[in-house]
Amino acid sequence: MSTLAELFGLDSNASTDDLQQAAVMLPDIRDYHAVPVSVTPEIAGHWLRRNDSNRPIRKKAIAQYVNDLKSGNWQQNGETVKFGRTGRLLDGQHRIAAIAASGIAQSMLVVTGVADEAFDTIDTGRRRTSADVLIIEGTGTFEARIAAAALPMIMNYRCGLLPHSSTRYPNHELLSCWMGDAQVRTSSQFVAKLPHRMVPISRAKALFLHWAFSWRSPSAADSFMDGLFGGDRLEKTDSIYHLRERLLLDRLDRRASHDGAQLHACIKAWNAARAGKKISSWRPLFPASNESFPEISP
Template identity: 30%
Template structure:
């Protein structure tokens, strides 16, 4: 098959490997006459991986019907255009139009699934922590208000900062004794606070877990009380608010001051740790 055109009709489906340029992607998208609504986040995620050279050929194809219409792959093609780089893709042409109804019917493989296949321990928590650390480093302190990192971006972050494995271990350990905090938040907070003072972070999260020998008004004791009260009152607390609780307690410990209560309004800015 020529990389410049798709046959209008074929009797038997054909398969080819093609370097899809932004110009070719635009041409093929003009044949996108019947498809599901676009998901802008998917296009953004794919394009970041493509632009960074992290897009891998995994056997998933761009599919065309026997009449030349695009059946599957619109998000990948839009991502090629957005990234402005050529991408090698598998192309299938000559499919019966009705096969579109059977495409993308399976469950999407998650980042946690990918890490589980690698044999990573606590893969679900690891994936969640990586996503939140990545978002924090992008300046999204409320975790995923606009977009989330791709599996490739999470894998790159783990390679750059393997110490996140330790943060996940700490999160799992804290959860065994203090089950009120989401492990994803604990692991994220441990990593971020360890960047400031790794030794103090060890003590801080040990006390978050056991609350041992803390006097009245101690920030960690106030933190634990606030979290347990929220749970007892069946309040739905988003992850970013738990993060704010942890940071407010951490900052008070660092400042050497007591803390009578912890408040974080939904529309308040995220406090930054010091």
């Protein structure tokens, strides 16, 4: 591994301005080198001009990287910035754009002299999903897949958003939620053991609901999910009975039901059960067009 000073024949005590100018010229090095660089927003701006015929910039990716930089959650994972022999930026455009946009410098390992024809082989591997990250942490595959789909709902709810909002969270934030909230893991284990035949809702939604309900009453949360998935000992005036009937009928008829509508109905059924309220139909549970998302009763 080389240093900027060595590549450009600078004194070991070279000034910051000299090193910055060397970094700006680094893409012009045609030989293969790996060089650690403190990439400032100014350097990033110069390097982005080398971004020729790369993939379209994804604004969401840049916004997430900027957020990570500003919040101190930026992770050094060994990925490099790569320049071709012609000085073309081959890999790292989103990370570099985030440094330019955030105004925050970041240390990066830069590789020069990569054959430009190797561009098609860069970044073709599948990115790790949140389920992959949970599996690496020791969670079983089945449970990890359920949790990966439920964690965004839990994090939305904790942030005051609707649980079914389409907010995306990076893997390290999802993992932090998983590791930092014991109730999430308890609910995940409970939901994974529920009956597997004719499930009324997805296990991810069940995990979110069990987690949210458990903060009110763990035993009542268990009973609610047991009734919803198993159907045992339900009376025809129970809110859970009518909720289960409607959800199963939707599945049998292959009727699509909005995620928010299902969660809305489940929460209203919980609220009715907690209040001891008897109902005779599923209709009061599902939302009207102008109805706000319900609060969860204690």
